[in-house]
Each structure stands twice: as C-alpha cells, then as structure tokens.
Amino acid sequence: MKVKPYYIAPAVVFLAIIGFFYVGLGLNPKETAFPLYGKPPPQFDLQPLHEDQPGLSTADLLRGDVVVLNFFASWCAPCLAEHPHLMTLGERDDIKLYGIDYRDDPREKPIAWLNRDGNPFDLIGVDPAARAGMEWGLAGVPETFVINRQGKVVLRIQGPLNVPTMNNQLLPLLEELTQ
Amino acid sequence: MTRLIAFLLMLTISPAFATGVDEEVLADPAQEAEARAIMEDIRCLVCQNQSIENSNADMAQDLRRVVRERVLAGDNGGEVHTYMVARYGDWILMRPPVNERTWYLWLMPVFLVLVGLFAARSMMRRHRGAAPTQVDALSADEQAALDAILEQEKP
Numbered sequence: 001m002k003v004k005p006y007y008i009a010p011a012v013v014f015l016a017i018i019g020f021f022y023v024g025l026g027l028n029p030k031e032t033a034f035p036l037y038g039k040p041p042p043q044f045d046l047q048p049l050h051e052d053q054p055g056l057s058t059a060d061l062l063r064g065d066v067v068v069l070n071f072f073a074s075w076c077a078p079c080l081a082e083h084p085h086l087m088t089l090g091e092r093d094d095i096k097l098y099g100i101d102y103r104d105d106p107r108e109k110p111i112a113w114l115n116r117d118g119n120p121f122d123l124i125g126v127d128p129a130a131r132a133g134m135e136w137g138l139a140g141v142p143e144t145f146v147i148n149r150q151g152k153v154v155l156r157i158q159g160p161l162n163v164p165t166m167n168n169q170l171l172p173l174l175e176e177l178t179q
Numbered sequence: 180m181t182r183l184i185a186f187l188l189m190l191t192i193s194p195a196f197a198t199g200v201d202e203e204v205l206a207d208p209a210q211e212a213e214a215r216a217i218m219e220d221i222r223c224l225v226c227q228n229q230s231i232e233n234s235n236a237d238m239a240q241d242l243r244r245v246v247r248e249r250v251l252a253g254d255n256g257g258e259v260h261t262y263m264v265a266r267y268g269d270w271i272l273m274r275p276p277v278n279e280r281t282w283y284l285w286l287m288p289v290f291l292v293l294v295g296l297f298a299a300r301s302m303m304r305r306h307r308g309a310a311p312t313q314v315d316a317l318s319a320d321e322q323a324a325l326d327a328i329l330e331q332e333k334p
Contacts, residue, residue, distance in 0.1 A: 029227060033268020042266075103237065130241040137266040139224040140238070 032139045036153045041069075041145075042135035046125025049101050049110060056098055056125030065096040066177045067147040068170075070121070071138055073102045074110040079142045082160035083117050089170075090120025094178040099124040102133050102141050146170070148177050199235050205247055214250040217259050218243055220273050230273055 036042070045057040061067050068089055072079040090097050099121035101110050107126070114121075127133055136145065139158060146155035155173055157165050199218075205211040218232035223239040231239040231246070242263075249259045263271045275281050317325065 032224065033270050035265060035268050103241075129244075130238070134241065134245060134266060137268070139267075 030139070031158055032137065034137070034156045036137060036145075036156070038152055038154065040151055041147055041153055042132075044125075044127075044132035044135055046100065046127055046132055049099075049107060049114075049124040049126050051107075054123060056100065056123045060096075060098065060123060061147045062151040064149050064151075066094065066149055066174060067096045067098060068174070069098045069100065069145045069147065071100045071102045071127075071133060071136070071141050071143045072110075073104045073141050074113045075105065076141045078160035080113075080117070082142055082162065083120075085161040085166055086120045087118050090118075090122075092174075095174060096122050098122060100132055101126045102138070103128065103130050144170070146173060146177070199231065199233060199239055199243060201240065201243060203244075203247075205251060210250050211247075213256070214243075214247050217250065217256045218246050220256075220260070221246065221263055222271050222273050224267070224271075 041058055041061045043058050046055050048055040061069065070086060086097065089095065097120055101124060104110050104126065125132070130138070136143075142160050144155075144157040144161060145153055148154050154177070155169065157169060159165075161170065205214060215232060219230050221231045221242060223229045223231045223234040223236055223242075225236050225238050226234045229239075231242045245262075246259055249262060254262070260272060264276075269275055269278070269281070275284070277285050
C-alpha cells in the first residue's frame, strides 16, 4: 500500500484534540474572568463594621499605598482557613490591608470572629447586599485583590489564600510593588 | 392494558421548569417579563450552567435584583449585558458573543462542513474519473477453453 501524506491527517487531528483537552480540562471552571485587571478600582462606599471606626470606600484605595483588599464573611469556612495568612499580612507596615465583610450576618458575628481570631485589617467595610462585591465581579468569598500605588487593580486571587498562592503570587508581587 | 395505561400516563409527565423565587418583583408585568427575559441569558456564577433566571442561589438573587433595577432605570437587554460583562467578563453570558476571542468557535461548524463537502467532492470525482476496467479480448486458446467448459455445462 502506498502511504499518502494525508493518511496521517486523522492522527494529527486526534493529537490536536488531545492538546485542546489537556489545556481545557486543566483550567479551573470556578475561576472567572478578571475584567478589572489594570483598571482603577470600581466605585463603592461602605459602612464600617465597627461603628466607632471609619468605613471603606474607593477613595481609601487611591491614597498611593499598596493595598491588599480581602472579601470575607463570618459564615465562610475557607475564610477562616486563610485567616492566618491575613494575620501575617496585617503585620506589615509597607502595605494596607482592607477587608470587606460580604453578605454577612448581623455585625455581632463577624465582630466576634475577629475578636477571637484577631483583626488584621486596617479598615473594614460591610457589604450586606453584595453591591460592592458585584462591582468587583466577585464570584464568592474569599477573594483577594491587590491595588498598586498608581491605583490600578493588578491581582485577583479567587478562593482562600494558601501557601502556594502566597509564595507564588501574592508575596512576590507585594515585594515588587513596595520597592 | 395496565402497562399501556401506565405508559400513556408516563408520556404526560412534563419537566419541571425551575424558576428563581423573589419576594420583590417589578410592579409592571411588561417590565418584569423583560427583566426575566434578560435574566435567562445571564449565567449564575455559583451554579455554572444555570441562568440566574432559574437559580435560587443567593448570588443569583443578588444579580436578579440588579437586573430589575437596571430595567426599572430604563436599560434595555443589551445595556444590562454590557453592565454585567464589564464586571464579570463574557463568561457571564449564557450565549458567548462573537468577538476576536470567540470567532473561530462560531465559525468552526461552517469550516467543518466545508471540509466535509470538499472531501466528499474529491472522493466522488475520483470514483467518476476511474474508467471502467478494460478487459483484454480472449486469446484463441482461452476462447477454445471457455467454449469447452460451456459445452460441458450444457445439460
């Protein structure tokens, strides 16, 4: 039998399909798009969690600091899991760590939680109706954003902070941004 | 007979059409219908392959509230979609839009049909082009042998 070049076409097509599957199935379907990347943070203005403290609004993110913004809730178990990492970040003086209490129960619960496990945040706003979350394109809690000194959103981490995301994404970026 | 009745009853089963339940809906039925139609094309973030129109997840409720607000404020479907895409990306739409990242996805079926037609055409051409097999005339010896066989076969 004479072998013609196009006889290998099915094999090539098959390998191409395998290639697409390999890449496509490796993606995390829970990770959603990040249209905010490189853009200024969206407009929001939130009431404070602690009534004797100031709230949180877009202006707080635009004061020339490197800002880490964390969405959390007291009902959210992964938020509890990432809390030690936030405590570590809260000790740093070269960044601001802000929190948004997302769709949470009455204030007593998140306040009690922060009293028990520590409050790493410089400012905390409450987002009971998820309006701020929507402006940020939030797909759940926890999510963490980084805003650079120029007031642009440069990182989004969906899901809890953990050792790999801290060491591979967040800490190297903060290192770069705070220089 | 019982089986037949059971079978006929089975055919009458209709699928349950799930819809999200909201306490507050728009007062104007026309606007509410428009909002519902827009919701059908917006993906629920936490239930992935459901629209917010038929999901009861908290996040779907939040998005439905926003859709109603936008409709009440006079936005049309396209404007609500633009608002959603600006925050969540194209993914939020149940029907991916045709743009520079998705055009090949949309054109793929057309392309595959064209490839199929081309393959079919070249195959048919090859078959038509092939001349019927030429049979050489029998030599005198062969003819004699054939005659002999035919003679034998005669009853």
